[in-house]
Amino acid sequence: xxxxxxxxxxxxxxxxxxxxxxxxxxxxxxxxxxxxxxxxxxxxxxxxxxxxxxxxxxxxxxxxxxxxxxxxxxxxxxxxxxxxxxxxxxxxxxxxxxxxxxxxxxxxxxxxxxxxxxxxxxxxxxxxxxxxxxxxxxxxxxxxxxxxxxxxxxxxxxxxxxxxxxxxxxxxxxxxxxxxxxxxxxxxxxxxxxxxxxxxxxxxxxxxxxxxxxxxxxxxxxxxxxxxxxxxxxxxxxxxxxxxxxxxxxxxxx
Numbered sequence: 001x002x003x004x005x006x007x008x009x010x011x012x013x014x015x016x017x018x019x020x021x022x023x024x025x026x027x028x029x030x031x032x033x034x035x036x037x038x039x040x041x042x043x044x045x046x047x048x049x050x051x052x053x054x055x056x057x058x059x060x061x062x063x064x065x066x067x068x069x070x071x072x073x074x075x076x077x078x079x080x081x082x083x084x085x086x087x088x089x090x091x092x093x094x095x096x097x098x099x100x101x102x103x104x105x106x107x108x109x110x111x112x113x114x115x116x117x118x119x120x121x122x123x124x125x126x127x128x129x130x131x132x133x134x135x136x137x138x139x140x141x142x143x144x145x146x147x148x149x150x151x152x153x154x155x156x157x158x159x160x161x162x163x164x165x166x167x168x169x170x171x172x173x174x175x176x177x178x179x180x181x182x183x184x185x186x187x188x189x190x191x192x193x194x195x196x197x198x199x200x201x202x203x204x205x206x207x208x209x210x211x212x213x214x215x216x217x218x219x220x221x222x223x224x225x226x227x228x229x230x231x232x233x234x235x236x237x238x239x240x241x242x243x244x245x246x247x248x249x250x251x252x253x254x
Contacts, residue, residue: 002062004037005050005079005086009239012051012167013178015208017105019170020112022250027230029069035125035134036065037146037163037197038219042201045212046084050095051167051239053180054086062213063094064199065164066134066147068125069228077103077124080136080144082210085162088237093182094162098209102141114230115166115181117209132193132223135201141225145201148193148221156189159222172250189226197221227229 039062046060066080079101083094100121101107111115122137132148163184170179195202204210236248 003047003055004024004052004242005054005056006047007049007051007239009051009167009178013132013169015117016178017111017115019115019168019172019179019181022172022233023109023113023230026232027073029072029230030065030226031070032226033125033127034065034067034161034224034228035127035132035146035148035221036063036223037134037148037217037221038063039197039199040219041084042214042216045214048212049084049175049209051180052088053237053239053242054088054093054095056086057092059086061219064144064145066123066125066136072106074105074109075103075171077101077106079106080121080123080124080134081164082204082213083162083164084213086165088165088182089242092162093165095165096167097213098207104168114183114233115168117166119207126157127223130220134186142201143203143204143207145199146221147198147200148223149196149198151193151195151223154194156187156192156193156224156226158194159187159189159192159224161185162189164175165237178239180237180239181233182237183231183233185228185230187224187226187228189224191225192222195221195223221233222248236241
């Protein structure tokens with residue numbers, strides 16, 4: 001029997017974004033750069049961060065990413081995400097714990113229409129031939145620093161960036177009891193690397209959503225340049241019901 005997450009959804013919703021409406025149009029984000037670091041994490045803390053509708057991976061692992069978007073409908077911005085990988089039914093998904101962004105103009109629509117749990121911060125991504133580095137800092141204090149070292153070039157077809165799940169407060173569906181949005185961007189890769197992962201700094205204190213997340217074993221880091229979209233949303237789910245029982249399809253009935 002698969003086990004389920006034990007997140008207290010009612011408590012968690014108090015700090016989740018209020019979904020004002022579903023996005024009417026996708027965002028096209030050409031020329032994006034993405035650095036992603038994956039690592040195994042301690043099981044106990046991970047289970048407590050996943051809602052009952054989802055099944056944590058075995059062993060549990062997290063993906064931490066820093067992305068730079070030079071072009072968007074609201075101007076350039078950089079976005080970092082801390083996510084836990086889990087299954088929704090049989091499909092692997094990455095449940096968003098916390099995001100960080102360097103643009104207030106982008107923060108509002110990402111939160112209100114796509115359900116990003118987001119905090120304004122300084123977010124940087126640098127790529128060199130010998131090192132790729134992504135950092136998040138607030139008031140000169142580093143929250144995280146992820147790196148890729150000793151990279152080798154690979155095909156974009158070999159990359160896997162898992163679709164996201166975002167917990168929101170919503171009256172669009174589920175009677176206002178919370179709604180998980182499925183956010184499934186598309187990517188067209190023009191360049192990709194894979195290499196040795198390093199979590200140089202991890203200081204999540206002060207962020208309830210991630211301070212119980214304890215990294216224990218690095219897996220891999222990837223770097224990519226691509227054209228990406230942020231899609232119109234098609235599906236959601238009840239955070240307390242598994243699989244098809246809690247599935248919501250957005251459309252005329254909503």
